[in-house]
């Protein structure tokens with residue numbers, strides 16, 4: 001296994017370009033199963049997770065090739081409907097093939113996704129929605145088996161809480177259903193908007209993009225189409241906070257500032273100087289500003305609230321503030337795995353249930369240490385802390401990082417960081 005070495009306390013300067021969004025690429029690659037033909041997806045990041053979903057659709061009969069950041073996916077011969085445990089256990093988003101397989105083949109058998117470090121991750125909303133469309137589902141021997149006797153029929157589905165992948169699965173299960181489907185209390189993340197754009201390009205009829213109520217009028221057929229993946233807003237937020245934590249002046253390009261309303265507000269409230277263009281964000285964090293970084297409270301919420309996927313990174317940044325803040329995690333039940341590791345770098349954090357109180361140590365408050373990544377976003381919070389810490393930090397189990405951050409070492413090195421990989 002490899003570890004990441006970071007020599008901290010170096011300002012970040014220059015420019016870095018974001019990749020396409022992991023959490024848009026996964027549902028859009030799954031959506032190619034819906035219609036035969038060669039689909040084209042541009043701005044697709046090359047990540048552990050995108051390679052996993054491509055392995056899954058290959059098992060189902062698809063043939064794909066990559067040309068730089070463009071994927072050509074031929075789903076003409078999708079004839080198999082079972083996804084093995086070995087693939088699903090590495091990525092719970094594999095459940096996103098359920099909706100398209102039910103639409104395309106009328107049946108699907110997918111291993112139940114295990115839980116993961118951040119929580120139990122049930123899929124009851126997905127199952128409930130499918131059953132409302134006339135699907136039969138059984139959960140046996142660790143597998144979800146779903147099938148339909150006749151065509152899928154439109155229905156009204158109300159989500160108890162907005163679920164990103166459940167909303168995506170039900171969009172893909174209803175786009176060719178007979179009649180109209182209404183999804184109420186649907187999630188509104190920009191990645192869902194990207195999927196709606198792709199389904200519309202393919203001939204789908206969907207209203208309500210960006211709102212919590214989606215109306216899907218079933219159409220008779222879909223065709224392969226070309227769609228661009230949106231920039232990764234979580235990667236963008238991670239680099240924003242890395243520059244704010246380490247200090248310096250840098251510009252993030254190839255991003256979508258309007259997808260990060262809550263984070264930008266919180267960073268400006270904390271005293272980070274931010275200047276947004278249409279697809280760029282300039283960050284200025286000189287030494288004076290770093291000394292005055294304020295403690296600012298956050299509470300994670302569904303979009304457009306503060307994203308849970310940027311909670312760990314904000315905690316690392318707040319460890320360098322000159323104040324105190326409270327971080328409340330309301331989406332997942334166990335998303336403080338990074339706290340113990342941040343403490344090893346000198347952070348003062350006290351947790352109580354789903355709240356964490358961070359007492360900032362100031363810009364020079366952290367020092368390098370050996371730490372361990374536990375999940376994707378927790379590992380990026382350790383990178384942020386290590387960039388600001390004095391001395392050397394070694395982060396082990398960095399396969400977590402490689403799930404969601406394309407070319408991390410090159411991008412950080414390009415900003416002047418001293419970072420490299422070594423074998424454990």
Ligand code: EPZ
Pocket residue numbers: 022023026093119120121122123124125126127161162163164165166187308309331332333376377404
């Ligand atoms: C998506 O996961 C993202 N993954 C997650 O990003 C992200 O943290 C999460 O949305 C919340 O924004 C992808 O898009 C591939 P949810 P998802 O269903 O869809 C509960 C990352 O780091 N729930 O919106 O699985 C669930 O337990 C990953 O890139 C049910 O109870 O999350 C959670 O408490 C991590 N039953 C809440 O809803 C269900 O059937 C929101 O989860 C489904 C969800």
